Amino acid sequence: MIVGAFKNAHGGATLHHMHQIVQQPYRDQYWLTIKVSLITAGVGSFLGLCIAYAMIREGTPRFLRTILTTFSGVAANFAGIPLAFAFIATLGTIGIATTFIKDHLGYDLYAHGFTIFGQTGVELTYLYFQIPLMILVIAPAIDGLRAEWREAASNLGATSWQFWRYVGIPVLLPSILGAFILLFGNSFSAYATAYGLAGNSVFLIPITIGFYYSGNVVSDPHFAQALAFGMFVVLAVMMLLYVPLQRRSARWMR
Amino acid sequence: MAYLELHELRRAFGPVVALDGIQIELAAGEFLSLLGPSGCGKTTALRLVAGFDRPDSGSIVIDGKDITRLSPNRRDMGMVFQAYSLFPNLTTEQNVEFGLRIRKHKRGARRKRVAELLELVGLGHAGKRFPHQLSGGMQQRVALARALAIEPRVLLLDEPLSALDAKVRVQLREEIRRIQTQLGITTLYVTHDQEEALSVSDHVAVMWSGRIEQVGTPSEMYGAPATPFVAEFIGTMNRLQAVVVDGDRGEVEHAGTLLTVDAARGRSRGEKVLVLVRPELLELEPSTNGSTAGDNTLGGEVVTHTFLGSVTRLKIQGREAELIADVPTARVDSLPVGQPIVAHVPTAGTRLLSLNEEPASDEPDQDGR
Amino acid sequence: MRRRWIAPSAVVWLVVAAAFFLIPLIATLLFSLRSIQTNKCCSGAAYSLIVHDHQFWSTIRLSFQLALETIAISLLLFVPTVYWVHLKLPRLRPVLSLMALVPFVVPPIVLVVGLLNLYKGAPSWFYDKPYGFLATAYVILAFPYMFFALDAGFRSIDLHTLTEASQSLGAGWGTTLTRVILPNIRVAALGGSFLTLAIVMGEFTIASLSAFKTFPPYIQVVNESQPYEAAALSLLSFLIVWAAMLALVLVGRGRPRPAQVAATR
Numbered sequence: 001m002i003v004g005a006f007k008n009a010h011g012g013a014t015l016h017h018m019h020q021i022v023q024q025p026y027r028d029q030y031w032l033t034i035k036v037s038l039i040t041a042g043v044g045s046f047l048g049l050c051i052a053y054a055m056i057r058e059g060t061p062r063f064l065r066t067i068l069t070t071f072s073g074v075a076a077n078f079a080g081i082p083l084a085f086a087f088i089a090t091l092g093t094i095g096i097a098t099t100f101i102k103d104h105l106g107y108d109l110y111a112h113g114f115t116i117f118g119q120t121g122v123e124l125t126y127l128y129f130q131i132p133l134m135i136l137v138i139a140p141a142i143d144g145l146r147a148e149w150r151e152a153a154s155n156l157g158a159t160s161w162q163f164w165r166y167v168g169i170p171v172l173l174p175s176i177l178g179a180f181i182l183l184f185g186n187s188f189s190a191y192a193t194a195y196g197l198a199g200n201s202v203f204l205i206p207i208t209i210g211f212y213y214s215g216n217v218v219s220d221p222h223f224a225q226a227l228a229f230g231m232f233v234v235l236a237v238m239m240l241l242y243v244p245l246q247r248r249s250a251r252w253m254r
Numbered sequence: 255m256a257y258l259e260l261h262e263l264r265r266a267f268g269p270v271v272a273l274d275g276i277q278i279e280l281a282a283g284e285f286l287s288l289l290g291p292s293g294c295g296k297t298t299a300l301r302l303v304a305g306f307d308r309p310d311s312g313s314i315v316i317d318g319k320d321i322t323r324l325s326p327n328r329r330d331m332g333m334v335f336q337a338y339s340l341f342p343n344l345t346t347e348q349n350v351e352f353g354l355r356i357r358k359h360k361r362g363a364r365r366k367r368v369a370e371l372l373e374l375v376g377l378g379h380a381g382k383r384f385p386h387q388l389s390g391g392m393q394q395r396v397a398l399a400r401a402l403a404i405e406p407r408v409l410l411l412d413e414p415l416s417a418l419d420a421k422v423r424v425q426l427r428e429e430i431r432r433i434q435t436q437l438g439i440t441t442l443y444v445t446h447d448q449e450e451a452l453s454v455s456d457h458v459a460v461m462w463s464g465r466i467e468q469v470g471t472p473s474e475m476y477g478a479p480a481t482p483f484v485a486e487f488i489g490t491m492n493r494l495q496a497v498v499v500d501g502d503r504g505e506v507e508h509a510g511t512l513l514t515v516d517a518a519r520g521r522s523r524g525e526k527v528l529v530l531v532r533p534e535l536l537e538l539e540p541s542t543n544g545s546t547a548g549d550n551t552l553g554g555e556v557v558t559h560t561f562l563g564s565v566t567r568l569k570i571q572g573r574e575a576e577l578i579a580d581v582p583t584a585r586v587d588s589l590p591v592g593q594p595i596v597a598h599v600p601t602a603g604t605r606l607l608s609l610n611e612e613p614a615s616d617e618p619d620q621d622g623r
Numbered sequence: 624m625r626r627r628w629i630a631p632s633a634v635v636w637l638v639v640a641a642a643f644f645l646i647p648l649i650a651t652l653l654f655s656l657r658s659i660q661t662n663k664c665c666s667g668a669a670y671s672l673i674v675h676d677h678q679f680w681s682t683i684r685l686s687f688q689l690a691l692e693t694i695a696i697s698l699l700l701f702v703p704t705v706y707w708v709h710l711k712l713p714r715l716r717p718v719l720s721l722m723a724l725v726p727f728v729v730p731p732i733v734l735v736v737g738l739l740n741l742y743k744g745a746p747s748w749f750y751d752k753p754y755g756f757l758a759t760a761y762v763i764l765a766f767p768y769m770f771f772a773l774d775a776g777f778r779s780i781d782l783h784t785l786t787e788a789s790q791s792l793g794a795g796w797g798t799t800l801t802r803v804i805l806p807n808i809r810v811a812a813l814g815g816s817f818l819t820l821a822i823v824m825g826e827f828t829i830a831s832l833s834a835f836k837t838f839p840p841y842i843q844v845v846n847e848s849q850p851y852e853a854a855a856l857s858l859l860s861f862l863i864v865w866a867a868m869l870a871l872v873l874v875g876r877g878r879p880r881p882a883q884v885a886a887t888r
Contacts, residue, residue, distance in 0.1 A: 051636050051637065051639070051640040053633075053636075054632065054636035054637050054640075055633075055637065057633055059629045059630050064637065070868060070869070070872050071644060073868045073871070074861070074865050075644055077825065077864050077867075078825075079825070080827045080828075080839055081843050081857075082839070082856070082860035085651070085842065085846055085853045085854055085856075086651040086858075087647055088846075088850070089650050089651040089654035089850075089857070091650075092850075095650060096649075096653045096654055128644075128647065131640070131643070146338055148335045148336075148337075151304070151326070151333070151335070151339075152333065152335060152341070153341075154305075154306075154325075154327040155331060155332070155333045155401075156332075156356060157328070157330075157353055157404065162356060166341070166352070166355075167341045167343065167344070170343040171341075171343050185730075189729075189730025191731060191732045191827075192827035192828050192831075192839065195827070195831075195843075196827075196842075196846070206730060206828075210732060224736055225736055228730075228732065228733040228736045228737075231730055232729070235730075252343040252344070252384045252386075253342075253384075253386070
């Protein structure tokens with residue numbers, strides 16, 4: 001079915017579309033979409049990992065974990081239009097946090113170049129579902145880290161840092177890579193959030209596709225299909241990069 | 255002088271007292287086992303020595319230096335865990351090398367030492383394998399080599415065999431003892447398996463609900479248990495409730511029968527005691543007329559046979575208590591199930607414990623963790 | 624196992640997490656309570672406007688009906704399929720899992736492009752009605768979550784023994800499925816259903832591009848003129864997801880945790 005859609009994109013003067021999508025402005029738009037995805041996946045993975053570890057590690061009360069996991073389930077699913085407005089209400093021009101910072105801390109975010117409708121704003125908003133997603137997918141892997149490994153390492157003279165350097169991170173690496181690629185795809189294909197937030201100011205590829213498809217603007221379904229095909233190619237390339245890395249990092253499992 | 259000394263260690267987890275002031279001393283090169291049921295505090299004691307946990311009070315002294323507050327990575331203790339302690343992302347060689355790498359030993363020296371140790375535990379061929387490619391027994395050998403690699407001051411073993419199957423368990427425990435003797439390393443061994451403890455240790459300390467019940471050589475523990483708990487825990491023991499009748503002649507009364515046991519001499523009349531008899535010391539004879547024939551015998555009837563190899567264990571329903579007797583398997587045909595028998599209680603070799611000293615509860619099942 | 628104090632660095636991370644997650648929600652709440660006339664706190668005007676807007680009711684009803692329809696179709700379609708695959712064709716299971724990954728990997732925007740193209744020639748009773756086109760798209764969208772939930776459910780029970788026991792007692796396939804198997808995978812099916820509910824109630828991309836007026840596009844429309852109402856609606860939307868997730872946690876209590884991510888970004 002999906003394959004069928006792409007065949008149609010080829011139909012007729014196909015190569016023309018294929019040529020077009022690597023030209024400006026689309027090349028920049030692809031690049032921007034990839035950049036936003038890499039940044040939010042990277043930052044989201046790191047923060048999610050740290051928070052998940054803080055939640056799971058010995059000493060943290062059990063109920064905090066239950067709350068955080070449930071909340072992550074909600075936040076990872078709370079995306080799209082409502083999330084965009086939540087962030088506009090918080091950090092928009094007259095958002096609660098914006099005015100609070102201006103009135104009480106004397107710092108005008110918008111006077112210093114920040115805008116929730118820009119790239120940073122989109123990235124910040126994406127983190128709201130990226131971090132919880134990371135927490136959810138990495139938690140089982142962290143659970144799999146055995147207390148014995150930590151203890152054995154410290155018993156053999158390793159500091160906590162040395163444990164993470166030689167054992168903890170290498171053991172988690174396959175899961176982290178897998179989570180990263182999931183987060184990348186998650187952000188790469190996000191449409192509704194960006195649309196609600198910055199539909200007219202940050203040109204991510206899904207938004208452009210939407211424009212070409214919706215018929216409000218110049219409707220050109222075939223070109224939209226070509227752009228969609230391009231997204232598919234990017235995701236495929238990511239997978240191709242990911243598979244050997246994953247294989248290498250998981251060498252010790254086989 | 256003691257090389258390793260655990261001095262009045264106390265540790266409580268909330269309301270649960272895991273260690274209630276234990277005192278243990280090990281001479282250099284000694285192999286001591288902490289033996290007890292699960293939750294008796296033996297693992298807690300080991301973890302205190304390793305430094306994974308801090309005592310509420312008391313101290314740990316090694317070679318004259320107090321290390322109670324020292325962090326685990328500076329203690330130079332080699333520990334072997336129950337299972338799954340090998341770093342899964344490192345090969346056998348890399349696991350053994352780990353402690354040396356942390357200590358920044360030269361590469362060549364590390365290689366040499368790793369090879370030596372793998373040879374020592376009989377795994378010279380498995381150096382390039384990852385832990386999940388090794389059997390449970392092999393994994394524990396690697397763990398042992400890894401712990402020994404750093405030339406630890408004390409070797410700590412936390413039930414290292416409990417996850418293995420019976421045959422490997424026996425093989426590996428002998429090997430642990432061989433290596434320990436060869437290297438002359440001071441060793442603290444934790445186990446709940448009394449056979450294991452008795453077969454490999456210089457000394458055994460039986461623990462129960464946070465206290466040390468008795469310390470001694472394996473034969474002392476088996477032949478002369480000092481408390482009812484030790485008597486029950488080590489080996490199988492017949493426990494006959496009795497009252498001292500005549501302390502001079504060593505006579506006690508059990509279920510209306512007079513028994514003479516040496517251990518009862520000097521006890522005061524009317525004292526409630528437990529007469530302890532090992533199953534292999536009870537001698538059985540078929541009884542033809544159903545009466546108890548002769549002195550120092552108890553009557554009963556064979557209830558079950560359990561084949562144990564060279565001996566067969568018989569359960570006997572006596573007049574008041576159940577008795578257990580081990581009979582050479584060759585002789586067992588004369589004692590079929592349902593056969594009335596008489597059991598001779600030996601005068602010597604029988605132990606006596608005063609019931610007045612016995613703690614209120616017999617059940618060694620408190621979980622200290 | 625062992626009592627220890629919470630690590631200081633853990634406290635820092637958890638506080639950071641709490642702040643990042645809660646500030647937007649609290650801000651949205653405060654924002655929605657601002658008065659339209661004065662732009663100051665506090666007024667319930669935004670909420671009262673919403674509940675008096677018949678569009679609010681019609682769109683949320685449409686979304687909810689779509690959710691129920693998607694759940695019903697998914698269950699009818701996938702329960703017997705997954706059951707049959709587990710029972711008779713275990714070799715097909717990896718194939719099915721791979722298929723289930725497709726909607727997950729393919730961006731919704733690409734999916735909608737493909738679907739609109741595919742169904743262009745379909746009769747108008749299907750193509751022009753949300754109950755036809757949109758529900759189909761949502762069944763595809765929900766497939767991975769439904770499949771993995773059901774798959775886990777079927778794996779956790781001894782399917783063969785249950786089926787054989789039921790048949791040896793004289794039950795036919797229908798009876799076996801409805802009376803024996805279903806009660807045993809109820810939790811898994813409910814879990815998948817709540818996830819589907821959360822997806823459909825929040826799905827914007829496909830609905831807006833195929834020009835149907837469900838709940839999320841309605842929020843978008845409201846936002847263009849009435850920011851405070853939009854904030855109130857966002858909060859409401861958040862509460863719907865909360866309710867679905869809470870239900871998921873409650874039905875799954877004490878069981879292996881079902882999949883919890885089903886987002887519509």
